[in-house]
Amino acid sequence: MTAELRLADQVLDLVRRTGLAAEAEVLVDWQAQGLTRFANSFIHQHVAEETTTVQLVLHADGRTATATTTRTDSDGLRQLVERTVASVRVAPPDPGWPGLTPPANAHGQAGFDPATAAATGQERAARVRGFVDAAGLPAAGYCETRTFRSAYANTAGQSATDETTSATLDGIARRDGVDGTARLVSTRLADVDGAWLGAQAAAKAHAGVDPVELPPGRYEVVLEPTAVADLLTNFALWGFSGLLYAQGRSFAELGAAQFDPVVTLVDDPFAEGSPGMAFDAEGTPKQRLVLVEEGVTRAVAHDRRTAAMVGGQARSTGHALPGGHAGGLGAIPRHLGLLPSGQSVPASSAAGEVGVAHPTAADLVRSVERGLLVTDLWYTRVLDPKSMVVTGLTRNGVWLIEHGTITSPVMNLRFTQSYPQALAPGAVKGVGDAVTVLPTRLGRGAIRAPALHLAAWNFTGGASG
């Protein structure tokens, strides 16, 4: 039994001793994080923490209360239970309570690397040294290692434990006011090659000098994996959230051909290189979930509450987050991937020839008569979740492609674009043949993205406004 599961059982025992006839579930998350940030080619922020968070959910007499604490001594746990019991007695009624997860096997998938779990500040600093030296330009970014150990237990008899690791390096190289970037996440720090990433970022920065300003308009585009990661992140947040779907605020229509047939989207916490756990915050086992199959929308991500809201055949897909719906977004697929062409998912790593275009985008560039190569989409915000119209900007490198060749760097552009329309039937001209595993702003997870060749992208403003 792990220390985390012992803590979970201890809390359940304290709940039972109160005499309250309640359904109870406990989630214990232990996290060790080390993060080494660099800017202007030196380490300027370097932090580490070890934190245990205990979450208790109680449901009694039709009311629900959730509480967490980082205090794991006996006083801290006792006060957690007392506070939650007091709250559930006076909380407003909760008719949407979906009940506890019944006993079910939740198997880990070996996404844990002991060497990464033991990584020191010196090891992260060495990756940073490699990036900075290889870039040979002013550089900035971070190297991070994280270890997660979780345990879940409830009064219905479900219990589970798992652990995983992640290692990330994300950096830019800077020259004459333009930036180039490279990044990667893996479950193993050994996969993170700081020197290759630094060289790739520098190649982009060198190729971005003296950009031209292009007029706004619709351009054919090749999106590098880093830009595709933004598409997938926004689809995860706004498109495949079971909560927004239940409320009629998602674009998703199950069974409808909403995407080009070359688009297959899969949420897979166990894909190689992706840090994933075997169960979600409600103890539901996780599994590979096909959200879009050859252009047809098949599923959205559910927790128990959103599945109950939808009713019918809907079931939790193992996507409950700690804190439930307190963040307003509900269940979210945090390991979303776009399958590469050929339907195979090669292992990702920082490998291949260093160049202006990411190695996985180079083939797509050759098929463009006139268009733009885009490295990153930045500060993207949804104007309306139902239509998924998004505004944002390009970042870290844009180039004009003419007759299959990169001919000139381009200043950053602002866009206003419906993401589902960008991937609609007939709109996707090509998908890269390999995926890169990338960090996501969705928290504990990763995005698997190939490059993408799209028929049109709506740029609505240039550098001058």
Add this chain to the structure above:
Amino acid sequence: MSQFDVAEAAVQAALDAGARYADARVGHRRYESMTVRNGDVEALQQEESAGIGVRALVGSSWGFFALPDLSPRAARSAGTRATEIAQASAMVPGPASELVPINPVVASWASECEEDPLSVPLAEKGDLLTTATRLMLDHGADQAEGLYQIWDTTTWFVSSEGHRIDQRIRECGAGISATAVGEHESQRRSYPSYGGQYGTRGWELVRRLDLLSHAAELAEQARALLTAPLCPEGETTLILGGEQLALQIHESVGHAIELDRILGWEAAFAGTSWLDLSQLGQLQYGSELMNITIDPTIPGALGSFGFDDEGTPAMRRYAVRDGRWVGVLAGRDSAAVAGLDYAGSVRADGWARLPMVRMTNVGLEPGPHTLEEIIAATDDGILMDVNRSWSIDDRRLNFQFGCEIGWEIKNGRRGRMLRNPTYTGIGPVFWRSMDMLSSEIVPWGIPNCGKGQPLQIGHTGHPAAPARFRNVRVGVRA
């Protein structure tokens, strides 16, 4: 052993391990939030967090370590590990630098609070939101949401220079939103802003919002927006409501004047700034109506405190005066690098996070007009209010905002409601076009400002009032 003793043990351990400066924050925070949807409680969340974070300086390199354990042994371990991390940072060292000097302070400070928000019965707080959301459903909303949030944070700060400060800050706020869902899009209306209005106040802040009296109108407006005409495309005179202007200040002024961004310390993630320190004191940021202060002393505003997380006392200063850029948000290390003699804007999202340059209250001084006077003086324009979307480039220049609602302004009168209003521009061009500013200042609170890695959520205040801008591009759409 008191919290101060624990913090002092950590600082001493960091010094013993080789640090030339160290500070420690013992923190305790309670948080409570309730999310209500369509008359039912969707989430009731209560959190307690306690621990210690230690910052150590070795040469020019920082290290930081945090633990949720307040035993003396853990505190000493945290101090030692912070120094070890700083020593690892020296593998990729920066230029030598110092900290701008401040006087060591022994003090105690607490924010004003008439009615402890955590002591207000849950049932009462729940009744408020369930009643409001049912009202919105009754008046045409397809989805009705209500939210309140409460933070009660106490910090004990000790530095190797002799600081010993305890500080208790209570913050809370609430808001409601109505969404109407159409065939191809949804429309949302919120009061007083999406996610709510927040301050360093007690529950009296929420009572004064009077959520119930706005619920019906919100729902009716959301429904009406589904069939309202689209905001036209083109250049026009734009009037912004105070809530939207607060976010405009936050994004295009507040982040731009963060010294760590200006120095390139956030280049890879949050971005840099279009501002160049060589222009400080000379650059015309906006029109002469533009007077923006950095002021953590405003009673009740969300960015207020007695001391920042480096122990610098709260102090008011100008960021922009008569349209000219004159000040930045700074910390002790960034100010020293920049050759400035003031800090005071460094904060951390709890004990487990490294303090960094953050906005406090960054906002406008009052103008000479009222909103009604501005409307009456406008022959042809659009009034937009309450933010719906925001996006700005990594230098804080090129922005595009969407608002929940717009109104046509014709011949000095408010006309038709407009759907999907958006506007876009370049920061300094936009601010230089401001030709009317209201005196109706409200210290808007933003409780979700993301910055840093690991991501830290900051609480910022932005005094703002309605204002008018000329020749603004509006109606951008897909």
